[in-house]
Ligand SMILES: O=c1ccn([C@@H]2O[C@H](COP(=O)(O)OP(=O)(O)O[C@H]3O[C@H](CO)[C@@H](O)[C@H](O)[C@H]3O)[C@@H](O)[C@H]2O)c(=O)[nH]1
Ligand SMILES: [Mn+2]
Ligand SMILES: [Zn+2]
């Protein structure tokens with residue numbers, strides 16, 4: 001309820017604060033420092049900390065306010081259906097229903113539950129309801145392997161007839177105690193062959209390396225040694241990548257059961273009794289309104305505010321790291337527009353709830369929507385959104401041209417009512433001389449502010465471009481957190497990153513499906529997925545550096561109005577505060593804000609009821625000051641962890657080290673969607689940043705090789721892989737650059753066998769991996785290609801920069817990726833607008849371009865030479881050609897990216913690469929570092945017996 005003016009009054013009053021604020025900038029001057037152009041020059045401009053609490057109210061559609069409106073509708077719905085819950089509230093459709101209730105073992109009809117009865121069908125497995133007839137079931141229990149053939153749950157003895165009754169509201173309520181989620185191991189028919197292939201590949205690799213080591217080439221020792229070192233490194237990096245994928249799992253959530261536990265009671269709750277769903281603070285980070293257009297952030301915020309969750313349990317905090325007037329003003333517009341948008345979304349249950357994406361969907365929006373008012377409302381809404389866009393874009397235009405007389409603050413009038421989720425704009429203080437720690441610093445500022453203002457026990461973190469695509473996403477996460485025994489050990493629930501607006505063929509592997517659908521599922525079977533920076537719901541306690549609760553307590557068999565193991569714990573904090581607490585300790589840990597310290601002690605979240613808004617606000621500004629974290633454990637033990645620009649990996653790693661587990665949640669409708677860099681240069685810069693962050697982790701305090709007592713072994717392997725993968729770029733470069741490596745190793749039949757075996761096992765693991773994960777061959781291939789492209793450019797640069805940081809202390813920078821505004825250039829699908837072809841010069845383009853040229857020259861020269869010198873040289877040529885070809889096909893998307901739409905390679909790239917390539921080949925011919933000159937006339941013969 002704070003308007004800008006009130007805020008200024010607040011600030012004016014804080015006399016002590018003003019003293020703390022060093023020197024000249026004692027009061028806020030809305031002058032040229034607000035200017036976008038100055039801000040553009042760099043993000044280090046010291047800014048006053050500012051915080052405005054904006055609260056909107058919902059549009060009244062019915063006598064009740066909008067949140068309750070949907071509930072009222074729902075009650076009516078339930079009553080109409082005589083308390084049979086709506087389909088989405090019922091169990092996930094059992095497999096039986098889908099397959100027509102035919103036994104999956106013998107093909108007979110699945111009979112009735114009890115011999116004497118008609119009606120309900122026999123259900124063998126209470127977990128997944130996989131259709132198995134009673135005779136088959138009996139047989140499986142007596143002589144078979146006694147588990148459900150589908151989900152592998154042990155069959156429980158079914159005494160006599162009682163099958164689970166069909167779902168009714170009453171029975172559902174009784175089942176209210178059931179698990180909210182379930183781990184679904186991959187079908188063993190898919191995973192076991194995969195594991196076998198891995199073992200075979202390991203064996204073949206062993207033979208291959210043994211063969212290579214036992215057969216040195218005496219006349220080309222350098223070449224031989226290099227190749228063996230490279231091959232051993234490739235083998236190691238493969239093992240690091242492979243073994244964490246040994247236990248892949250999927251998960252299933254039961255939103256219906258969650259609803260039942262929380263919403264039904266919410267429905268029938270007494271006046272004033274809050275919902276049972278835990279509160280969630282949503283953090284949205286943005287930094288540069290020019291690269292991250294306000295409309296993108298606005299859409300993300302709108303999708304958060306409209307999420308399918310009780311409004312009083314959601315607060316949205318936007319971190320503006322650029323302290324941009326533009327971001328603030330567009331946010332004020334957004335809050336205003338949300339008053340219409342949110343009720344509309346909830347009333348008609350539209351998806352997604354980011355208006356830009358919603359209105360650009362090319363689907364028949366009338367399908368399945370029978371509500372008579374819908375068409376009219378939708379049209380009106382669309383018009384309003386267009387007007388909103390015009391207003392926001394006008395703000396952007398205004399920000400571009402700085403008025404000479406300086407800017408004035410737009411005055412928000414206080415918004416009456418409070419039916420929307422809270423929306424808070426936060427811009428932390430930054431000053432020269434203070435490291436602001438990039439995104440991690442911004443997130444830590446938000447977690448403190450939110451701790452003071454709302455203190456929800458859960459926190460959702462989103463990048464400004466990652467909007468909520470599935471309005472039930474937060475509920476999905478709650479299915480894991482609120483599951484009594486297992487949920488208490490869960491520190492975060494990570495959703496995969498999915499993207500809009502990527503070109504159809506995903507030329508630069510932006511979707512990252514191999515990572516999100518293979519590696520992450522593998523990790524989920526060990527200790528849990530890594531945190532990837534966005535689309536992640538945290539337990540606040542885990543962010544505060546607490547370890548997981550020690551002994552998981554059995555769920556209490558209690559009356560249904562209590563949530564076992566959740567919310568009613570009356571115990572003291574789990575001794576997480578190092579050394580068991582004490583005021584001194586917790587101050588040293590969290591800093592000197594009494595309000596914040598109090599909030600960390602609130603076991604179930606929330607702020608003390610007596611706190612006055614003005615005092616809270618003052619305290620919120622205090623915890624935003626840039627010196628707040630001095631001599632505290634922020635960034636080292638608490639909150640987002642500093643020291644790497646991939647703060648995400650490090651933050652998740654730290655939690656896993658403390659013994660927490662995380663969960664990977666992959667609902668059918670993607671939970672969140674974001675934008676990815678579209679053109680080659682941006683993509684390379686992004687990959688460079690990630691790789692550099694990894695190198696920083698490797699050289700930092702949190703080296704996964706030894707850090708972390710409670711990290712599981714395979715999880716450690718995965719983190720080691722994350723930290724060392726950029727180094728694979730070195731052998732990769734060697735392999736791509738030295739064609740003579742290509743000497744065919746196949747001369748004796750035994751060697752040939754080893755080679756073929758290796759090759760076959762590589763193909764087999766690949767194919768089987770794709771089979772269990774459902775990733776397509778094209779996606780896999782793009783990933784391989786980009787592994788080479790990124791490897792010989794971005795990863796290489798990352799290794800160099802990382803070493804520079806270690807040796808010379810050169811600080812690393814966070815280059816934000818540009819986000820396309822809206823979906824104009826093909827957003828929802830396609831994305832083949834100008835952006836894809838945009839060419840931006842970066843030095844990262846040089847190495848792959850040189851390699852491309854060198855290998856193309858190699859192919860031509862090789863063929864020419866072979867033609868000149870006759871038959872006998874075709875053998876070795878084949879090997880050379882093979883590898884040159886391998887390099888060229890991998891770099892092909894890179895070539896396409898270079899050529900742009902006009903299919904012309906920019907001159908500068910041509911010059912550079914031809915130069916480098918010719919220097920390189922000259923060196924190669926002249927000096928020939930590896931090949932000791934052979935005696936014969938054929939001087940350029942390769943040293944290895946070929
Ligand atoms: O000083 C900074 C720099 C960045 N950001 C925010 O960080 C987010 C991620 O930046 P982006 O340029 O989109 O990077 P991506 O490579 O797309 O992001 C991935 O990788 C990052 C780590 O490198 C993670 O932080 C992100 O969550 C993850 O989505 C954006 O919301 C930015 O606004 C800040 O808040 N402050
Ligand atoms: Mn991003
Ligand atoms: Zn059968």
Ligand SMILES: [Zn+2]
Nearest residue numbers: 125128148151
């Ligand atoms: Zn089953």
